[in-house]
Amino acid sequence: MYLMCKVLFMLLISQVYSSPRKKSYSEIKSCNVGNLAEEIASYDSVVRDIMNYVVSGPFKRKTYDELEKFVDKFGARISGSQVLEDSIDYMIKLTQDEDLTDIVTEELEVPHWVREQEKITMLKPRSKNIAVLGLGKSISTPPEGVTADVVVFSNFEEFDNASIEDVKGKIVLFNPIFTTYHETSPYRTHGAARAAEKGAVASLIRSITPFSINSPHAGVQHYSENVTKIPTAAITLEDADLIKRFYNRGEKVVLNIKMHSSFETKTSRNTLIDLKGTKNPEKLVIVSGHIDSWDVGQGAMDDGGGLFVSWAAPIILKRLNLIPKRTVRAIFWTAEELGFVGVNAYAEKHKNESHNINFIMESDEGTFAPRGLSVAGTQEARCIIAEILKLFESINASTLIETDRPLSDIAFIVQNGIPGASLHNANEKYHWFHHTEGDTMNVENPEELDLCTAFWTAVAYIIADISVDIPR
Amino acid sequence: MYLMCKVLFMLLISQVYSSPRKKSYSEIKSCNVGNLAEEIASYDSVVRDIMNYVVSGPFKRKTYDELEKFVDKFGARISGSQVLEDSIDYMIKLTQDEDLTDIVTEELEVPHWVREQEKITMLKPRSKNIAVLGLGKSISTPPEGVTADVVVFSNFEEFDNASIEDVKGKIVLFNPIFTTYHETSPYRTHGAARAAEKGAVASLIRSITPFSINSPHAGVQHYSENVTKIPTAAITLEDADLIKRFYNRGEKVVLNIKMHSSFETKTSRNTLIDLKGTKNPEKLVIVSGHIDSWDVGQGAMDDGGGLFVSWAAPIILKRLNLIPKRTVRAIFWTAEELGFVGVNAYAEKHKNESHNINFIMESDEGTFAPRGLSVAGTQEARCIIAEILKLFESINASTLIETDRPLSDIAFIVQNGIPGASLHNANEKYHWFHHTEGDTMNVENPEELDLCTAFWTAVAYIIADISVDIPR
Numbered sequence: 001m002y003l004m005c006k007v008l009f010m011l012l013i014s015q016v017y018s019s020p021r022k023k024s025y026s027e028i029k030s031c032n033v034g035n036l037a038e039e040i041a042s043y044d045s046v047v048r049d050i051m052n053y054v055v056s057g058p059f060k061r062k063t064y065d066e067l068e069k070f071v072d073k074f075g076a077r078i079s080g081s082q083v084l085e086d087s088i089d090y091m092i093k094l095t096q097d098e099d100l101t102d103i104v105t106e107e108l109e110v111p112h113w114v115r116e117q118e119k120i121t122m123l124k125p126r127s128k129n130i131a132v133l134g135l136g137k138s139i140s141t142p143p144e145g146v147t148a149d150v151v152v153f154s155n156f157e158e159f160d161n162a163s164i165e166d167v168k169g170k171i172v173l174f175n176p177i178f179t180t181y182h183e184t185s186p187y188r189t190h191g192a193a194r195a196a197e198k199g200a201v202a203s204l205i206r207s208i209t210p211f212s213i214n215s216p217h218a219g220v221q222h223y224s225e226n227v228t229k230i231p232t233a234a235i236t237l238e239d240a241d242l243i244k245r246f247y248n249r250g251e252k253v254v255l256n257i258k259m260h261s262s263f264e265t266k267t268s269r270n271t272l273i274d275l276k277g278t279k280n281p282e283k284l285v286i287v288s289g290h291i292d293s294w295d296v297g298q299g300a301m302d303d304g305g306g307l308f309v310s311w312a313a314p315i316i317l318k319r320l321n322l323i324p325k326r327t328v329r330a331i332f333w334t335a336e337e338l339g340f341v342g343v344n345a346y347a348e349k350h351k352n353e354s355h356n357i358n359f360i361m362e363s364d365e366g367t368f369a370p371r372g373l374s375v376a377g378t379q380e381a382r383c384i385i386a387e388i389l390k391l392f393e394s395i396n397a398s399t400l401i402e403t404d405r406p407l408s409d410i411a412f413i414v415q416n417g418i419p420g421a422s423l424h425n426a427n428e429k430y431h432w433f434h435h436t437e438g439d440t441m442n443v444e445n446p447e448e449l450d451l452c453t454a455f456w457t458a459v460a461y462i463i464a465d466i467s468v469d470i471p472r
Numbered sequence: 473m474y475l476m477c478k479v480l481f482m483l484l485i486s487q488v489y490s491s492p493r494k495k496s497y498s499e500i501k502s503c504n505v506g507n508l509a510e511e512i513a514s515y516d517s518v519v520r521d522i523m524n525y526v527v528s529g530p531f532k533r534k535t536y537d538e539l540e541k542f543v544d545k546f547g548a549r550i551s552g553s554q555v556l557e558d559s560i561d562y563m564i565k566l567t568q569d570e571d572l573t574d575i576v577t578e579e580l581e582v583p584h585w586v587r588e589q590e591k592i593t594m595l596k597p598r599s600k601n602i603a604v605l606g607l608g609k610s611i612s613t614p615p616e617g618v619t620a621d622v623v624v625f626s627n628f629e630e631f632d633n634a635s636i637e638d639v640k641g642k643i644v645l646f647n648p649i650f651t652t653y654h655e656t657s658p659y660r661t662h663g664a665a666r667a668a669e670k671g672a673v674a675s676l677i678r679s680i681t682p683f684s685i686n687s688p689h690a691g692v693q694h695y696s697e698n699v700t701k702i703p704t705a706a707i708t709l710e711d712a713d714l715i716k717r718f719y720n721r722g723e724k725v726v727l728n729i730k731m732h733s734s735f736e737t738k739t740s741r742n743t744l745i746d747l748k749g750t751k752n753p754e755k756l757v758i759v760s761g762h763i764d765s766w767d768v769g770q771g772a773m774d775d776g777g778g779l780f781v782s783w784a785a786p787i788i789l790k791r792l793n794l795i796p797k798r799t800v801r802a803i804f805w806t807a808e809e810l811g812f813v814g815v816n817a818y819a820e821k822h823k824n825e826s827h828n829i830n831f832i833m834e835s836d837e838g839t840f841a842p843r844g845l846s847v848a849g850t851q852e853a854r855c856i857i858a859e860i861l862k863l864f865e866s867i868n869a870s871t872l873i874e875t876d877r878p879l880s881d882i883a884f885i886v887q888n889g890i891p892g893a894s895l896h897n898a899n900e901k902y903h904w905f906h907h908t909e910g911d912t913m914n915v916e917n918p919e920e921l922d923l924c925t926a927f928w929t930a931v932a933y934i935i936a937d938i939s940v941d942i943p944r
Contacts, residue, residue, distance in 0.1 A: 068717065072714060072717055072718065073597075073598070074598075075598065075600060125545075126545070126546075126547065128547060131909065212685070212910065212914070213684070213685045213687045213904060213905060213908055213909070213910035214687070214769070214908065214909035214910045214912070215685045215686070215687070215910075237914060238909075238910065238912040238913075238914050241912075241913065241914060242544060242770075242912070242913075245540065245544055245913075246544065297686070298714075432685065433685060436685055436686065437603065437685070437686035437710075438684065438685035438686040438687075438710065440686070440710040440713075440714070441710075441713065441714075441717075442684070442709060442710050442713060
């Protein structure tokens with residue numbers, strides 16, 4: 001099963017990372033949703049009820065408080081770990097305590113990569129410890145480490161222009177300045193595979209972030225099938241720039257890299273919670289986030305916030321007795337960080353029912369102040385969503401961003417033509433904390449999280465309840 | 473000598489940390505500097521010459537490039553270390569290369585505290601590594617560490633209200649929210665001494681910063697004479713808040729703290745570079761920064777920037793053949809971070825010539841965009857400085873902040889009635905990086921640094937050249 005997922009993953013990953021030219025606008029040009037406009041507008045009072053309940057009523061601060069208890073109790077929840085499985089059990093219990101009992105878990109095999117010793121020491125031109133986080137699934141070095149000269153590249157183009165002699169036997173440092181995650185993360189995901197093509201003995205990347213307090217950023221990477229696997233890690237912006245300055249001055253930089261990790265396959269679970277629809281229970285509006293995290297920080301932002309707004313949606317609807325025509329399904333994906341493993345298993349397992357997914361949503365890029373949705377789908381589908389988003393003008397969350405495929409888990413669902421969206425939010429500082437020890441509750445804000453919860457819940461309700469399916 | 477400094481230090485430190493109510497204004501009310509206004513205004517062309525030379529002329533980016541080479545070569549320069557002494561030699565050579573030869577070093581004894589092993593592990597309610605930086609001069613723990621329950625206090629008032637039974641045998645965590653450095657740093661400098669009064673076995677502080685990416689902040693602390701010395705360290709905002717949340721929920725928090733360090737006395741040097749005055753060479757206008765740093769980061773901001781703008785001032789004046797009537801003396805203080813040791817030695821050694829210090833300046837709170845000066849002195853003295861600052865309106869650096877005593881080294885000079893100033897600059901994020909691994913060249917900006925250099929040089933020149941001494 002895991003192997004099958006992996007193959008599927010390798011086929012899809014190139015598409016995810018070659019994905020969208022986004023363009024932002026509040027109103028889709030030439031949208032005409034006809035009578036539906038009036039119907040959608042009639043949900044205004046429901047939106048207000050949900051808003052009041054979450055922002056100033058009984059659910060006020062509930063998302064934040066539950067998220068806080070959860071991440072404090074479990075901390076980091078890496079794929080394949082016992083703590084991740086315990087946290088899944090905890091979420092099931094938390095949901096059952098809300099009298100939601102339509103809960104299914106689906107087992108799958110997941111990678112379990114465990115970071116052990118990691119140490120990088122600059123030996124020349126002077127002695128210095130280099131802060132490090134090995135990249136996901138990196139192999140270990142020999143016990144004495146890898147010691148070699150460093151060769152620095154600002155981008156793949158520079159690397160392509162280098163000769164094999166320039167790279168062979170060296171440690172490659174890819175030092176790209178952060179532009180967007182989409183543009184810069186390929187240096188993390190594919191840097192080691194590329195460096196190995198020319199005989200590098202290890203590869204390092206400048207952490208994928210625009211800002212740092214000497215903070216290394218973890219993340220997954222993928223070796224290529226036919227290329228030697230070499231140890232690979234992220235270092236900080238500060239150390240990457242320091243090495244580059246030495247290198248540009250013609251001073252030889254020699255590093256010793258010691259890394260040790262273990263890797264095995266374990267069993268984990270996707271968790272599916274249904275609030276069954278009254279009229280078309282077979283039709284699904286999915287709200288989702290991933291429950292696993294990296295092994296640093298608390299995974300409060302990535303993706304505790306997305307997990308908890310999705311947990312909250314069916315609970316709030318049940319509490320308010322707002323049971324829509326279609327089923328609202330909350331999914332807690334497992335093993336997102338190690339390569340979208342949970343979602344792939346789900347897609348595979350449910351491929352014969354995929355026509356039943358009316359709309360799929362994931363929040364995995366922060367739960368700061370909501371601004372709207374990034375929507376994948378046909379123009380007709382986007383017009384309907386844009387009409388729904390008009391109901392959120394009062395909280396400044398009416399923006400629709402057009403995307404071919406939202407990032408993260410649901411990319412693997414919507415690429416099959418299923419319409420979907422990710423939460424568009426005020427996440428300008430998201431990458432400051434992403435995959436670092438700083439991804440903790442200190443990043444989260446209770447008022448903003450309440451707005452996300454209310455927005456997420458109300459959008460899911462309307463889509464699940466309106467008279468038409470979201471067209472494909 | 474070191475002991476004498478220490479006693480002097482203990483007498484003065486309480487005053488430094490009980491210092492000023494600052495108030496900001498651009499114009500001193502009821503200032504009338506008489507004919508001096510015209511004289512000062514006549515320096516306008518000199519200011520322009522210096523600005524042009526530094527900001528767009530031959531000295532453009534020179535301060536930044538030299539700072540970069542310096543901090544890259546030496547990295548952190550802790551008091552008493554060989555690398556600090558090497559860096560002092562380097563600065564002397566760099567100055568001699570500019571044909572400034574009136575250079576004196578003055579030896580003094582300095583503390584040499586060396587951080588070795590440091591590890592804090594949360595044992596209950598769950599296992600977690602806690603990022604840590606031991607505080608300066610902390611004693612070591614036994615090899616097995618100190619293991620105890622934690623008791624959390626948000627401020628000294630809460631601590632004062634606690635009984636000895638509440639604290640005895642515990643690890644105290646002082647968790648004050650950052651307001652200003654002046655208000656919050658006493659938890660670092662005196663937390664261990666206070667906690668020990670009630671029998672705590674160790675003390676921790678929330679790092680002195682308003683912002684963190686799980687970044688611990690180093691800094692000095694001072695044991696009291698009659699109180700048991702206990703190990704003491706800084707932890708991050710994130711971990712302090714996590715511990716506090718557990719504590720507030722009534723969950724027992726147990727930590728194991730392992731720290732090992734060494735402490736001895738070494739010899740270091742203050743460095744004095746004179747550009748001798750043409751008319752009153754015995755009278756001094758001092759520009760200064762400290763050359764030592766904490767043992768984390770590169771000490772680029774604290775206080776590499778201050779060091780290099782002070783280094784640049786006499787060089788630029790000499791290059792431009794602007795030799796003022798009084799002597800401009802650049803001083804590179806040593807061992808500031810471990811307790812203002814260098815400046816105390818200077819004050820003691822030169823106490824019989826202190827009447828010759830016409831004005832003393834230090835930059836030790838960042839060299840971001842200059843805004844003006846924080847000035848200590850009589851109203852008459854401030855009026856003259858305010859008049860000089862008017863010449864810097866075009867770069868928005870005309871603000872005079874009234875202070876009883878600028879922070880850092882020169883506090884120990886101006887408290888004797890000698891007028892002085894520190895650089896007022898756009899340092900709103902200074903404490904994000906202060907005493908962390910993030911204090912590197914990445915914090916510095918070449919254009920802003922050029923503005924500081926030009927401002928610092930021009931102000932020193934005018935004060936050293938005008939027809940009147942700065943009154944006391």
